[in-house]
Amino acid sequence: MSIVTELILNADSEARYPAPKELRIFQDFLKSGEQRIRIASTLAQNEDRIVQNASARFWERCPVTPSNSGNPRKTASCQRDQGWYVRLVAYCILAGSEQPLAEIGTIGIKEMYNSLEIPLRNLVEAMRCVKEESISLLSAEDAVEVAPYFDYIIRALS
Structure with missing residues (x-):
């Protein structure tokens, strides 16, 4: 599972949008x-x-x-x-x-x-x-x- 999938599944399991910290992790993933x-x-x-x-x-x-x-x-x-x-x-x-x-x-x-x-x-x-x-x-x-x-x-x- 990619870090992106993991972030989305974690947020979805809690019925929420990704938190700012999670969005930064996603942004860093894209940059790398x-x-x-x-x-x-x-x-x-x-x-x-x-x-x-x-x-x-x-x-x-x-x-x-x-x-x-x-x-x-x-x-x-x-x-x-x-x-x-x-x-x-x-x-x-x-x-x-x-x-x-x-x-x-x-x-x-x-x-x-x-x-x-x-x-x-x-x-x-x-x-x-x-x-x-x-x-x-x-x-x-x-x-x-x-x-x-x-x-x-x-x-x-x-």
């Missing part, structure tokens, strides 16, 4: 539109690069892991998941909200990876690497917008 589109485009255009470089960085830090076991299927699955999180972060940037991560990306995440016998500490480190690679492609100002979304994923895995 170009930045949000630029960030999401950068992430989308570089997803493969981000995942490949983040995987290499992760394997340097954690050489003994299922994604680096020599099993191409496990490697592909792990990298697919990393790309999926890059895409979810891009959705969050566009929406101006953590809602896509909360609704799509983190419900049952620990249980799923535990059932697959994937060490959560490895996933946390892998997401740190994905965050670092993503941020390296952005300006300092844009990186500040992206970092909290990756931190949200990391907290959900911890």
Whole structure:
């Protein structure tokens, strides 16, 4: 859900017009539109690069892991998941909200990876690497917008 939808639904649930503070939030959201589109485009255009470089960085830090076991299927699955999180972060940037991560990306995440016998500490480190690679492609100002979304994923895995 975008921040705009959230503001409207909150006001509507209370049968009122958006308050001045909410209108300012909406105004700021509109002003940041170009930045949000630029960030999401950068992430989308570089997803493969981000995942490949983040995987290499992760394997340097954690050489003994299922994604680096020599099993191409496990490697592909792990990298697919990393790309999926890059895409979810891009959705969050566009929406101006953590809602896509909360609704799509983190419900049952620990249980799923535990059932697959994937060490959560490895996933946390892998997401740190994905965050670092993503941020390296952005300006300092844009990186500040992206970092909290990756931190949200990391907290959900911890």
